[in-house]
Amino acid sequence: MVVLLFTEPLIPPVWPRPALMLYLAIIKKLKHMTKKEIKNTINKAVYQFVESLGYQVSDDADGSYVTFSKDNFKTYDDTIDYHRSHQECCVLNYACDESKADAKKIDEFVTALKADIEFKKAIMEGDVE
Numbered sequence: 001m002v003v004l005l006f007t008e009p010l011i012p013p014v015w016p017r018p019a020l021m022l023y024l025a026i027i028k029k030l031k032h033m034t035k036k037e038i039k040n041t042i043n044k045a046v047y048q049f050v051e052s053l054g055y056q057v058s059d060d061a062d063g064s065y066v067t068f069s070k071d072n073f074k075t076y077d078d079t080i081d082y083h084r085s086h087q088e089c090c091v092l093n094y095a096c097d098e099s100k101a102d103a104k105k106i107d108e109f110v111t112a113l114k115a116d117i118e119f120k121k122a123i124m125e126g127d128v129e
Contacts, residue, residue: 030117031124042113043084049109053102055080068106073099080106087114 030038047057047066055068068080078099081090087110089103 030121038117039085039087042087042110042117045113046082046087046106046110050082050106053105055102068102070098082106 033041043066050057050068055070058067058069060067064084066082066084068082069076069078073079073096077092077094078096080095080099080103082088083090089106091099091103
């Protein structure tokens with residue numbers, strides 16, 4: 001049994017519309033989704049969130065990492081790598097401050113999204129007191 005105490009909403013009030021619409025679609029289908037489907041849908045929401053921040057999403061088709069980059073970045077060192085299965089960002093220590101700040105925003109977005117989905121799933125299963 002899960003006991004959760006939240007005093008404020010988990011989801012930030014300002015999300016880009018595409019990411020918000022995908023989040024709402026997740027909640028509607030959550031009861032019938034497998035863990036893999038939930039993970040893939042979260043990744044799609046992250047891609048839309050990142051695009052709203054002005055990044056381009058490039059997939060090397062290796063199945064593990066996706067790279068986020070902006071046109072104004074001077075070197076590859078300023079890009080952000082996102083690990084699909086761990087759902088976390090990776091930035092080099094000597095990357096620009098903008099990349100580091102945006103990676104932190106993306107990680108906060110993922111954390112809030114996963115926590116809210118787990119909370120809603122626990123409610124649906126009746127595991128919340």
